[in-house]
Amino acid sequence: MRFKLLAVLTAAASLAAAILITTGAGKADAVPPTIPLQISNNSGRADPVYIYNLGTNLSTGQQGWADAAGTFHPWPAGGNPPTPAPDASIPGPANGQSITIQMPKFSGRVYFSYGQKLVFKLTTGGLVQPAVQNPSDPNRDIVFNWTEYTLNDSGIWINSTQVDMFSAPYAVGVQQADGATKNTGHLKPGGYTGFFNALRSQPGGWANLIQTKSDGTVLRALAPTYGVEIGALPANVMDDYVNRVFSKYSSETLTVTPFADQPNTKYYGRVAGNVMNFTSSSGAVVTSFQKPDASSIFGCHKLLDAPNDLVRGPISRTLCAGYNRSTLLVNPNQPDTSSANFYLDAVTNHYARKIHAQMADGKAYAFAFDDVGNHESLVHDGNPQRAYITLDPFN
Known part of the structure; x- marks a missing residue:
């Protein structure tokens, strides 16, 4: 067991x-x-x-x-x-x-x-x-x-x-x-x-996320x-959205302001070679992310790991929220804190929605x-x- x-x-x-x-x-x-x-x-x-x-x-x-x-x-x-x-x-x-x-x-x-x-x-x-x-x-x-x-x-x-x-x-x-x-x-x-x-x-x-008893009673x-x-949900369920995000930010910049009380602390994401690199205001690369899979997105871990630090963790948290809520394509300034843009893409975390x-x-x-x-x-x-x-x- x-x-x-x-x-x-x-x-x-x-x-x-x-x-x-x-x-x-x-x-x-x-x-x-x-x-x-x-x-x-x-x-x-x-x-x-x-x-x-x-x-x-x-x-x-x-x-x-x-x-x-x-x-x-x-x-x-x-x-x-x-x-x-x-x-x-x-x-x-x-x-x-x-x-x-x-x-x-x-x-x-x-x-x-x-x-x-x-x-x-x-x-x-x-x-x-x-x-x-x-x-x-x-x-x-x-x-x-x-x-x-x-x-x-x-x-x-x-x-x-x-x-x-x-x-x-x-x-x-x-x-x-x-x-x-x-x-x-x-x-x-x-x-x-x-x-x-x-x-x-x-x-x-x-629908495969639903667990029931043998008599059909819903458990969770x-x-x-x-x-x-x-294997109840396809492993590639988020791939289309991730591909579109990486395509967009290969020619545009994703700006992350991870701390609400520190509006001047910003990081800038650009994709190069299937890696999203984030730079500080000085232009130095501070952390990088490979294309996340669905498990990384839904679990906010693995390729979207969020260590308890002041740089990668806060950026990763912001990306995780953006992927789950599918706001990364509609707003290049993250986090998007207004629910008006949440879960509008056909590819999103429908469970959370x-x-x-x-x-x-x-x-x-x-x-x-x-x-x-x-x-x-x-x-x-x-x-x-x-x-x-x-x-x-x-x-």
Whole structure:
């Protein structure tokens, strides 16, 4: 059996961590060791719900899980082959009910599953998390999802995410010190069904992203990154767009201004010999990109790797957003932060397009760098009084 070993900080959670480093919002003494997390079940389902709070203890760097009281438990040593992890599940609320647990200072995920507990295992390298693109993954036929969050001395960053899959609908929120709340992640009425219907009707293999049980019950739609990986989506699905981009910028210049607060920091891209070279204002080449394939685009990795630096990473993030949203041909100045130009080309990330179309506020983490231009489903507060996860209806 092939397991997927994930770092505790996934792409979106890593972005939240990066945000907290640069903002420094909130006072160090404003956030207590734990805050309440209220989980409300508005799903309309009769299945029992199981909650898991898994992540990294920010005070020690240890990986583990938190119980309902917010007490941290480090994972024991794993094995090869992987060994069962301790049962970290917390009984969730019944339909129409809410529970409140304590959220500690973590960077990690809150999972929730319907009907069955999730299967977690431990290797010598850490926690093995569900990888349902693998048909033999033990969680493949379980309906589940997760939110990602960072809670530290500077506050909370919590998001809904579809970077890996679109599945059980939910929203996240936070209560501020003045009692006001802000939230994100809710679908429009009918948005769950609307998304799957739209994906089924999209030609070109996109319907193959949908996973069902043997009786036809919908489980989820895989992100196109995994669709390409398992052959459900053609590996050349983005080639036509990439070829047009490289053709355009062989005779024109692509200008990237990666930092909104640094408008004078610009990089200039030109294609030569099937390589896009970026130069600084002085004319020096600072980084180069080969033609990205669909996997690199959808995953924002490989040929579009984004290291945590001040040059290649920010340029790559901008390119990744431009390819996924298909804005690189209509705007030579990137990032294009207005959604008016997003997803208009016939060759685009239709998974992301259809998710954003069904979100009540238009915001989502449909790919790793969906935060470029602030289009991500993330809420932050420097002095949070309470966090929320709302399990929404499957309609």
